[in-house]
Amino acid sequence: MNPYEVYGALGSPYSLKVRAAMRAKRLAHTWTGMTGEERGRVMPNVKAPVIPVIRRPDGTWTNDSTPFLLSLEGEGRALVPADPALRFACLLLEDMADEWFMKAMFHYRWTYAEDQEWCANWLMFDSMPDAGQETVEAAAATIRARQISRMPLVGCTPETAPVIEASWQRSCRALEGLALGPSRFLFGGRISLADLAFYGQLKVMSYDPTPMAWMRGETPYLYRWLDHADDAGGIEGDWLGTEEALGSPAVTALLAQAGDTYLPFLTANAAAIAAGEETFSLVLEGGQYSQGVFRYQAKCLETLKAEWAGLAPDVRARLAALIGPGAELLD
Known part of the structure; x- marks a missing residue:
């Protein structure tokens, strides 16, 4: 049987949640830190453009961590007590x-200047690992500004x-x-x-x-x-x-x-x-x-x-x- 394919990012909490869950359940899976190239191939398979994106062994796709993991309770080790x-x-x-x-x-990620710089550069390096420092940091400046602009929407x-x-x-x-x-x-x-x-x-x-x-x-x-x-x-x-x-x-x-x-x-x-x-x-x-x-x-x-x-x-x-x-x- 084909393994589950998990496409995520090291700076994404939900990606790490799903990866750790697959490890804990002892289910065959692959992990791919999604680059820009892979994003263009993977994201069209789901409605909302959020990560992680998971391809199931039957070829279907999903990207909502909680419903996905609950759907796996019958596979591998349980993550939810039966009581x-x-x-x-x-x-x-x-x-x-x-x-x-x-x-x-x-x-924390987008309020403090040190965190803003560190995190934006980290996220973009993971997405563009071969692009070079100048390109990575230019992209980081863009995502930094975008995320900071979204803070009031989510209550930050x-x-x-x-x-x-x-x-x-x-x-x-x-x-x-x-x-x-x-x-x-x-x-x-x-x-x-x-x-x-x-x-x-x-x-x-x-x-x-x-x-x-x-x-x-x-x-x-x-x-x-x-x-x-x-x-x-x-x-x-x-x-x-x-x-x-x-x-x-x-x-x-x-x-x-x-x-x-x-x-x-x-x-x-x-x-x-x-x-x-x-x-x-x-x-x-x-x-x-x-x-x-x-x-x-x-x-x-x-x-x-x-x-x-x-x-x-x-x-x-x-x-x-x-x-x-x-x-x-x-x-």
Whole structure:
């Protein structure tokens, strides 16, 4: 059978998430850092021009990491616990990493001058490895200007910077506790989809100058843990029991953050879309946060609500006690 073909970039958190997931699942795959030439060949196969792009063994293509990885649960090793409570916790935290935690990656990358220069040159060198320094740096200047211009759209502004940085640091401190054990990953000795989502964002940030320095100084074991998550294909292990997993400090802290920050964020976005608004604003992490609406994130909330509705009442009650009042937003 043909292998899965993964086309991505080393500076792309979702690309690294998918690559690490394929390694953890022990599925035959190839990895291609996509150059400009390959982009012209690969991108026409998908609707949205985002990476990674994956060609399945049957010849079909996709590029949305979460639905793709969930579709592979029947192949290789599972990334989502079968236990209903742990499954929902895993899906909620994975979604938070993909849609909220990622704002810190974008913020740090394009806010600070040192990060802007480093990252733009890095991204363009990977895309144009044989072009030469002058061409690479000219292209980097273009992408740098484009990405900086997009910052307000995704909520990365001078006004929201304190909220984004405080929220990211809060999550990192929770994950630092995970890195120090006693379980190797969020839900036991086996890496989960949630672990991989946090890993993808943090791995690229571990190269970007400002977040790299913060992680090395404040959460050094989380920084080291990233290399464990990068290739968990040889790490044996199993899921913890429900109470043990939900009682771990890292999972408890992250679920509470999902309740007081991520679910209110998703709900405000969905409400603004329903009202025909183009932007929304709310208080998060003790500060004012505003951004443009995103329809994809409204779909994320719908998916989480559907998963929540499918849980037994006692399971919802157990999770609600950890998520806090924000759990009501899932009803």
